[in-house]
Amino acid sequence: MNILNALFSGNVLALTGAALAVILAGVGSAKGVGLVGETAAGLVSEEPESFGKVLLLQALPGTQGIYGLLTAFVILNKIGIVGGTAVELTTQQGFLFFMASLPIAIVGYLSAIAQARAAAAGIGIVAKRPEELAKAITFAAMVETYAVLALLASILMVFGIRV
Amino acid sequence: MAIVKMDKISLIGLQRDRNAIIDSLMRMGVVQIEDIDADNSENGLSDLITKSGDEEKVIQLDTQIEKIKAAIDYLSGFGTKKKGFFEAKRVVEKNELNEIIKNESDLWDIVENIDRLNEQLALLRSDENRLSNLIASLEPWENLRIPVEVTSTKYTIVAQGVVPVTADTEALENELAESAPQSYFERVNRDKDQSYISIIYHISCESAVSEILKKYGFSKVSFSGLTGTPAANIANARRQIAEIKEKRKDIQQKIREFAGSKDKLEVLHDYLEIQRDKVKVLSKMAKTDKTFILEGWLPAEKSSEVKSVISQNWECVLEIRPSQEGEDHPILLRNNPLVRPFEIITEMYSLPNSREVDPNAVMAPFYFLFFGMMVSDAGYGLVIALATGIILKKFKLQGMAHKMISLLFFGGISTFIWGALFGGWFGDVVSAVTSGKYTIPPIWFNPLDDPIRLLIWSFIFGALHIFAGMGLKAYMLIKDGKLLDVLFDIIPWYLVLIGLGMLAAGGFIAVIGKYMAIIGAGVLVLTQGRPEKNIIKRLFKGILSLYGVTGYLSDILSYSRLLALGLSTGVVATVINTMGTLFGFNIAGIIIFLVVFIIGTVFNIAINALGAYVHTSRLQYVEFFGKFYEGGGKGYEPFKIKTKYTNININDGRQSK
Known part of the structure; x- marks a missing residue:
């Protein structure tokens, strides 16, 4: 029972949430950036001068990982693990933080991969019509909206929790 | 905020004036010449006119331009003087141009020379490669004292070859000494892959020897086309490589002597490009036996200038009229310098079509506002504004690059303002460094608090x-x-x-x-x-x-x-x-x-x-x-002098024959 109690202590739950935000969103971004990178390398092998353009596209699915880190940091800051004195959370508070981390963790993971697909397809645009880069970026940015919304939801939830 | 008004120009002139008129239009550089659809002309002239244009001449000029460009590229390899990335083009005056055109054949000699010398360099390079490979293949045999062309004497057979490095050469030597006593064995060399061996044996024990060699995985090496010992061959090849290096230096020196002509070649290159463009534009026009027809667009404010220049100098039918309702004309945007950098955002989406308004003046303030709000750190804003400001000040940027950097400059200023409002100076660096003793308070409020x-x-x-x-x-x-x-x-x-x-x-x-x-x-x-x-x-x-x-x-x-x-x-x-x-x-x-x-x-x-x-x-x-917004407009691309290396100044107001 001791282990169970420790596992469901408020601080462990809050940290689990923070960790999930970093892990899932980070893995999603890593997969996404990698996926676009593979496609980009294919184009650069033919047209080295397009490097700057495709690098821009490759960077796009990378933001979800940053959003995850951001959410984790806001949680850590709130419960005093970073900068300040650590707070002893109740189990309920811990669950609140855990739930607050879910939007960016899950949406971050999935949207990074979906965005990477759009960005990789955008490299096809750059290959055929280099002047249409802005449109390729816009398609990928459409996906990013949902990651931004999830980040917003997560952060607002974390800010709203009383400790 | 505005899309510049365009006038449509139609011109019917005499064939004999054609080149002079095109020359003059090019120098004014404001008319965008449109393709005339000869089969489907709105004037109902389709039976009378044919497309003009001279594909062959264009191709011929293109080949010449390519050749000169190649020569210029070779010369650039010898770095006479490095040109800065953002450096302005050199201005060429009319006299200099005439001088260069007069001596065109000398320049062509130089181009041919450079081309020939470069070919020689390529030959030398392949020779050198061959010799280097030869050396690499002979080096393991350097200690072999038998001339490589000797494969047999009257009673003996001489063989060189390799066995895998895993084969035990001492066992091989012993076995040979036992089964074929009339043989001589020598391990010449050994590296990480294989052992190099040389064998001499009497004809009588050929079958015994080949049996043993087979067992050890021996494969014969032949040096076809070579005579003498490997060491002598290697020395010879090294000497040849040294000679090649000498020769190459000579040739490079010769090419370098032409480096002084690089400026002239650049002028010739640009001059030919202008000629090419003049021939190329013909394909957009139509002609009859004695006349030619061209149509195009030009900004309305230039109409009177073009009209007076053309009609004063040549006899022709010239009509310039404002664009009609619903007619698609090329799009030129004109905004004040504060709005201009933001045009790039609209350009990347799509230019407005000719029935729309230019959205940039309304879009720009919002772009400024939103960019700053999203970055919102006074320190970062200062860094961005300073970095881009220095670039703008130091280099004379043109076109897209100038707009993009200016856009970032404005973005930096907006970022600075928002950062100060929200109290972000490199995040919370002041409070972090002083462990919370000092903070810079926000002018408005801190978004993290509310x-x-x-x-x-x-x-x-x-x-x-x-x-x-x-x-x-x-x-x-x-x-x-x-x-x-x-x-x-x-x-x-x-x-x-x-x-x-x-x-x-x-x-x-x-x-x-x-x-x-x-x-x-x-x-x-x-x-x-x-x-x-x-x-x-x-x-x-x-x-x-x-x-x-x-x-x-x-x-x-x-x-x-x-x-x-x-x-x-x-x-x-x-x-x-x-x-x-x-x-x-x-x-x-x-x-x-x-x-x-x-x-x-x-x-x-x-x-x-x-x-x-x-x-x-x-x-x-x-x-x-x-x-x-609908968009879909086509950008305005006037027929003008476009050069790569220099600014050829033939704007003297008179036409040249």
């Missing part, structure tokens, strides 16, 4: 942005005389959206808002089904149109990214500062702090500036342009 307040402001800015887009739509409808559409399609939405907003404010304002929204919705229900004849269908369509409110709401909610991205800059900056100050206030700690701070700040600026650019553009493209 995110909901900033969220509401984001929605307000978003609503204003969308209203501006709808306003532009209304402006275009009024311009087209469709007043009813404005009254029924746009004003009711203003009422509904503003009314709903006021409803949220509560109190007396909410009551007014309620009625505004109801009136607006009522008008929409009654009018949105206008095209339908059937009254029930009409009402049904009207009610359905209210569903559009979700579209507007999701548009406005989309501006929450202003808050999210703004917060993310500040939080990541705080993470960097926290990481940097982990090691305390001592020498190692300060060094670590500086390293972490500088790398982290550069990274954070790059990521956030990219994010701000992408998301601000998206707000413009999807939420703002979506309300009114």
Whole structure:
């Protein structure tokens, strides 16, 4: 029972949430950036001068990982693990933080991969019509909206929790 | 804010004046010559005219240009003087040009020479490769004292070959000594892959020897075409390589002697490019036996100048008329210098078509506002503005590059302002370094303390942005005389959206808002089904149109990214500062702090500036342009002198023959 109690202590739950935000969103971004990178390398092998353009596209699915880190940091800051004195959370508070981390963790993971697909397809645009880069970026940015919304939801939830 | 008015020019001139007129148009550089569809001419001339143009001449000039360019590239390899990346082109005066054209054949000699010398260099390079390979293949045999062409004597057979490095050569030697005593064995060399061996044996024991060699995986090596010992061959090859190096130096010296002509070659290159463009443009024109016809567009303010130059100098039929309603003309935008950098955002989406208004003047202030809100750090803003400001000051940038850097410069200023309002100076670096003793207070408020307040402001800015887009739509409808559409399609939405907003404010304002929204919705229900004849269908369509409110709401909610991205800059900056100050206030700690701070700040600026650019553009493209913008215009590309290396100054006002 001791282990169970420790596992469901408020601080462990809050940290689990923070960790999930970093892990899932980070893995999603890593997969996404990698996926676009593979496609980009294919184009650069033919047209080295397009490097700057495709690098821009490759960077796009990378933001979800940053959003995850951001959410984790806001949680850590709130419960005093970073900068300040650590707070002893109740189990309920811990669950609140855990739930607050879910939007960016899950949406971050999935949207990074979906965005990477759009960005990789955008490299096809750059290959055929280099002047249409802005449109390729816009398609990928459409996906990013949902990651931004999830980040917003997560952060607002974390800010709203009383400790 | 404006799309420059364009006039259509049609010109019918005499064939004998053609080149002079084209020359003159090129020097004025304001007319965009359009393709005349000879089979489908609006003048009904299709039976009389044929397309002019000289493909062969274009190809011939292109080949010449390629040749000179290749020669210039070779010469650039010998770096006579490095040209700066942003350096302005050299100006070439008419005299210099004439001099160069007069001595064109000398320059062609130089081009041919460089070409020939370069071919020799290529030959030498392949020779050198061959010799290097030969050396590499002979080196393991360097200790072999038998000339390689000797494969047998009267009673003996001589063989060289390799066995895998795994084969035991001592066992091989012993076995040979036992089974074939009339043999001589020598291991010449051994490397990580194989052993190199040489064997001499009497003919009588051939079968015994080959049996043993087979067992050890021996494979014969032959040196076809070589004579003498390997060592002698290697020495010989090395000597030849040295000679090649000498020769190459000679040739390079010879090429370098031509380096002085590089400037002249560049002028010739550009001159030929101009000639090529002149021939190329002919393919857009039509001709009869004695006349030629060209059509095109030019900015209206240049019309009188072009008209007077052409009609004073040549006999021709020249008509210049304003563009007609609904006619597509090339698009040239003209905005004041503050708005101009933001044109690049619209250009990347699509230029406005000739029936639209130029959205840049309305778009620019919002872009400025949103970019800064998304990065929102005074320190970062200063860094961006200073870096781009220095680039702008130091280099004479042109075209796209200039617009892009200026855009970032304005973005930096906006970032600085928003950062000061929100109290972000490199995140919380002051408080982090002084362990919270000092902080820079925000001028307005800190979004981290009260995110909901900033969220509401984001929605307000978003609503204003969308209203501006709808306003532009209304402006275009009024311009087209469709007043009813404005009254029924746009004003009711203003009422509904503003009314709903006021409803949220509560109190007396909410009551007014309620009625505004109801009136607006009522008008929409009654009018949105206008095209339908059937009254029930009409009402049904009207009610359905209210569903559009979700579209507007999701548009406005989309501006929450202003808050999210703004917060993310500040939080990541705080993470960097926290990481940097982990090691305390001592020498190692300060060094670590500086390293972490500088790398982290550069990274954070790059990521956030990219994010701000992408998301601000998206707000413009999807939420703002979506309300009114069609786009699809083609850029204005006048027929003018275009050169690569130099500015050829033949603008002397007179025509040349």
